[in-house]
Amino acid sequence: MNARGRQRTDSTHVLGAVRSLNRLECVTETLRAALNALASAAPEWLRVHADPAWLERYDRRAGDHDVPQGEAKRRAHAEQIGRDGHQLLAAIMAPGAPIWLRQIPAVELLRQAWLQNFSIIGDDPAAGPEATPLVRWRTDQEGFPPSLLMVASPYDPQVHYAKKQSTIWIGYKVHLTETCDEGGPHLITHVETTPAPVVDRDALEDIHEALEAKGLLPDTHLVDAGYVAADQLVASRRKGVTLLGPAPKDYQWQARSGEGFTVQDFLLDWEREVAICPARRESRSWGPDYHQGRTAFKVRFSTSDCRPCPLKRQCTRSARRLLTLRPREEHETLEAARTREAQPTFARDYRQRAGIEGTISAGVRVLHLRRSRYIGLAKTHLQHVLTAAAMNLIRLGAWFADTPLARTRQSAFTKLMMAPIPA
């Protein structure tokens, strides 16, 4: 295998090996799971502390009970579950309770899920001396933790909810990387399994580190737009890898209109920390800023320059122009990637990336890549590694048997329209 050749990567969603639960079902199941764990680990303790009413509420799985219809009734139902969970947690945390009860994984998960889904708004005066708190079912207005932290199922704490375009799922994500040089078999060089909410670009560093550890870093890495960000372009280049994919677009109105002044229209003097605008005016201030979790610079022009400026209509809709710049290396690398994308050679070089979609499709259709058979990230990853190994064996077999690579299928209509017109 040519370690410094070209490789390509793409990802797909993986459904966890657990039932998808909505939020109400998830808290119900989390409490059921904790009760079942305690019934096995501490039956005598639970018999004393369990409310007899819980048998009716938690004897069957969520979904088998009738859930009240209507917003107010559903909320009251959820808050009853919230009170039950808090009552159980209060008994577990009470001074006389065995400490090890708190260390039961299902109990720890119950504690997390209750923090995430309920707010405590006071003590219930009707509950007597062993007061359980008054709880409120959290709403969108109150906000929730990021989905990477949110408990999505008590039966696999590592599955999480995620959404990518129109696909919504609970589970994981897998990234496949394969060689794509001409003249050799296309072999999968790395499999990365991540929690579902991890975006593609955040997986890239781990993929490169793993390839580097195996001595398999490519010269050129073909990826889709989801993997390309300014910081990833810089990090890849530092490793000697050219990241080839569509660069992030400039979505400001000036770029979208096609007539406004974008940052490319300004001269940037990084040493002096001054920007010069198309009207030859110098910026008033250049200071650090924290933009979308990354350090950036805010460059401001003067209102006294911008207000009377004859070019203002193309430049800003505010009293003065403001530029947001990334750190210099990222800015310049991103601009270079955008320039490269405009070259005719880019489309030709980038065409090779499409083959990874066929690899993912084969993994999904033949080896059920998109459905985890196991609980937990580690075992799901092992499944993916074995799937990739099987695909490599199939490919090597085809290579040694001189079986040509399958060509991308074309519809009858496409074939007709692409065929030369008979003379």
Ligand code: SF4
């Ligand atoms: S509006 Fe301000 S920043 Fe824009 S061209 Fe005119 S003077 Fe320069």
